[in-house]
Amino acid sequence: MKQLEIYHIDAFTDVSFGGNPAGVIPEAGSLTTEEMQKIAGELNLPESVFLLPPSRPDADYRVRYFTPTEEINFCGHATVALSWLLAEKYGYLEKGDRVALETNVGLVPVEWIIENNRLARVSMTQLPPRTQEIDISIERVAELVGIHPGDVDDRYPIRLGSTGNWHLFVPVRTRSAIDSATPQLKELGRMNKELQVSTTHLFTFDMHGEFDLYTRDFAPAIGIAEDPVTGAANGALAGYLYLEGILPEMEQTRLKVGQGHAIGRPGTLYITVTPQETAPRIEVAGSAVITIEGLITIR
Structure with missing residues (x-):
């Protein structure tokens, strides 16, 4: 039996029940791909994001994104949700002002924006258009x-x-x-x-x-x-x-x-x-x- 922390986070909003909801599983290293897909289906949110150990030296974490039916290469709102969680619940604001996430399509740097001594926004740099x-x-x-x-x-x-x-x-x-x-x-x-x-x-x-x-x-x-x-x-x-x-x-x-x-x-x-x-x-x-x-x- 496995028990994992799980979060429902509304992204691109500052009020509950607005924006876009994402499932966030911050310690997903023990999960198989099949289990990740089943969790995403169970949550039935637009996307769910899973945090894993990195496979490249320039990344802090590897992330994988799933809709209720399939894995996708990148998801913006789930990246914001995950990065917000790292700052608010996992003490990352004390470790630095940014984190590098390894996705299926490349490295996505994320920066925390502080205003009036509190977290105001998360900013991610996407791949070249x-x-x-x-x-x-x-x-x-x-x-x-x-x-x-x-x-x-x-x-x-x-x-x-x-x-x-x-x-x-x-x-x-x-x-x-x-x-x-x-x-x-x-x-x-x-x-x-x-x-x-x-x-x-x-x-x-x-x-x-x-x-x-x-x-x-x-x-x-x-x-x-x-x-x-x-x-x-x-x-x-x-x-x-x-x-x-x-x-x-x-x-x-x-x-x-x-x-x-x-x-x-x-x-x-x-x-x-x-x-x-x-x-x-x-x-x-x-x-x-x-x-x-x-x-x-x-x-």
Whole structure:
């Protein structure tokens, strides 16, 4: 019989029951892959993250991420949740101001941001962004995500983008169109599997000052109808905006992104895009709240 500490942590929010919930298992070294997947299925949260000893010398820990149905290479909100837990419960603020996490796609550095002598946010540096063109019509995309073709914002290209996981980005003219989207989840999931993308990510600049961007994310291909607030997808979105020339090429850009409001789990992400010689640095930051802590028993 095994008993392990387990946490339910809401990420990209500073209030309970907002943002995106993640399961966090901080001492998972004794677990098999099958056990990790079963725990993620039992928790039935968008993603669960498992902390393991590192396999490379430049990492403090290895992490693995699971949806209720499969392992994925990277998850932003679960990384924020885990890093918040390390600081708040495991004394890492006394050991330093950052930690290096080994993921399936590479090393992800995480920094703790302190304001007024308390932990304010966790900031992770994602992998260098990439984009790919995609041959798909506006009409087909609109049909799959459940909006009118006229709601697709043709000022910006429909593209695939990644900072670890691949996503399909769909520009939308208004926040109201995003909020009213009713995707064909089965068909969308099938297309995402064909494209080998994790999620379809809708975004708009139609915010009138509340945020810089507003987004919504559908992930039926990996067992999640809608992911409330997505660190990986929004980080990749920032990379897409830079690589497509929508953000300034030679100056740092800070973005405040809202997501989750359409499904009653509002969250906020703070993204910094810093131009560099080879590729921009994408940093995604947010706060978190530990809502449940306890033990899980495996017999």
